[in-house]
Amino acid sequence: MKLSVILAPYDSGLYHAGCGQGPDAIIAGGLVDELAFRGHHVVVEDIGEVGDAQKREIATGFAVCRAVATKVDMGRDDERFPIVLTGNCLTAAGAVAGDTADSIIWIDQHGDLNTPETSAYGFLDGMALATTLGLCWRPMTSAIPGFQAIDPSRCMLVDARDLDPDERRLLATLPIIRAQWADALDNVGKLKAAGAAQVHLHLDLDVHDPDVLQVNRYARPGGPNPEQLRQLVCGLAKSIPIVGVTLSAYDPAFDAKGEVPPVVGQLLGDFLAALARI
Template identity: 65%
Template sequence: MKLSLVLAPYDSGHYQSGFGQGPDALVTGGLVEALTLAGHDVDVEDIGKVGGDQPREIATGFAVCRAVAGRVDAALEDGRFPVVLAGNCLTTVGAVAGEQADSIIWFDQHGDINTPETSVHGFLDGMALAIALGLCWKPIAHTVPGFKAIDPARCLLVDARDLDDDERKLLDALPVLRSTCTSAVEQAGKLNAAGAVRTHLHIDLDVLDPDMLQVNRYTTPGGPDPNELGKIVCGIGRSMPISGVTLSAYDPAFDPQGDVPPVAGHLLVDLLAALERI
């Protein structure tokens, strides 16, 4: 398969800091070699510095989304399958826009579905899925080329085990599908029934059990081990029209032995093999 790895090395507007070091660490940790050995033609593109000299969480975050949307769109025009390596989950808004995705599967230990009205901490990344679903930050989201909010009925949120009270209330009021990891493949089939044609697969790596693999400072107990996650993601890949993938939220400062990059490589290799079987 022809692939485009789009690197968006930002964390809350800061370039190559914190989570923003994750994309480069995945690449230097052997991701490209793993994909190449599996027979894929891999093109790597870093979006570089965007948004001006002064890092600003909101303005720079959406500038990253605009840059990613352009790179993803260009990759698809070149016949390449887009894989975005992101620091922040917000970056998925750019991937969704570039793919013109009409549905989304969101693996994350967090809901990322706060809005400015519900967020206690004002953390923009905690609103990432809400933005993708058109629930907040609407004017600036529509500055991202190709962005169209995804119908909440075409969203599957998987293993969100760390939710704020207001996120729970909002999810109870929305038609968002929710599942544990074990029921994710079955629930994903409901997106097909809802008419999904281009589904973006978002994988926040902190969905993994931190007792098995520590990916950042925000992890909470529970979640699948890497093998379990791989089987679930491959099951979805064999049953859904996946238009692109985002891997996010890896902070190498919390992975001193470099355990995460090989796991991410194995996950992507297996997922792409599943997609090729369709």
């Protein structure tokens, strides 16, 4: 398979800081070799430094989305399947625009469903899914090439074990499909029934059980182990058309033994093998 691996090494508007170091660490940990060994043709592209000189988080975050949307779209013109490695979940809005997804599976320990009106901390990345669903930041997403908000009925939120009270209240009003990692495959039919035809898979690596694999400072107890998550994404690849992937939120500073990159390599390798068998 022809692959486009796109690096968006930003964390909260900062280049190569915190989780923004994750994409390069995953590449340095052997991802390209793993995928090439499995027979894939891999092109790696870094979006480079974007945004303004003041490095304002909001402006830079959406500049990253625009750059990623453009890279994904260019890769698709060359018939390459897009894999976006990024520090922030918000980048998924750009990936969704680039791969023209009409639905999304969001696997994350967080809901990322705050808005500027509900966020207690003003953390932009905590609004990532809300942004992708068109619930906030509409003037900013309108500038992302090709962006179309995903209808909440065509969103499956998996795990989300760490939710703010306002996120819980919002979820009660939306037709988002809720699932735990153990029963997510059982809910794919609901996504198809809602009209999902081109699905973007967003995977925040802190969904992992931190007692087994620590990926950043935000991880909370619970979640799948690497084998369970790998089985889930492979099952999804066989069950519904997936047109692109984002992986986010790996901070190498919390992975002293370098355990995460090999896990990512095996997960993506097995996922792509399952995708090819559709």
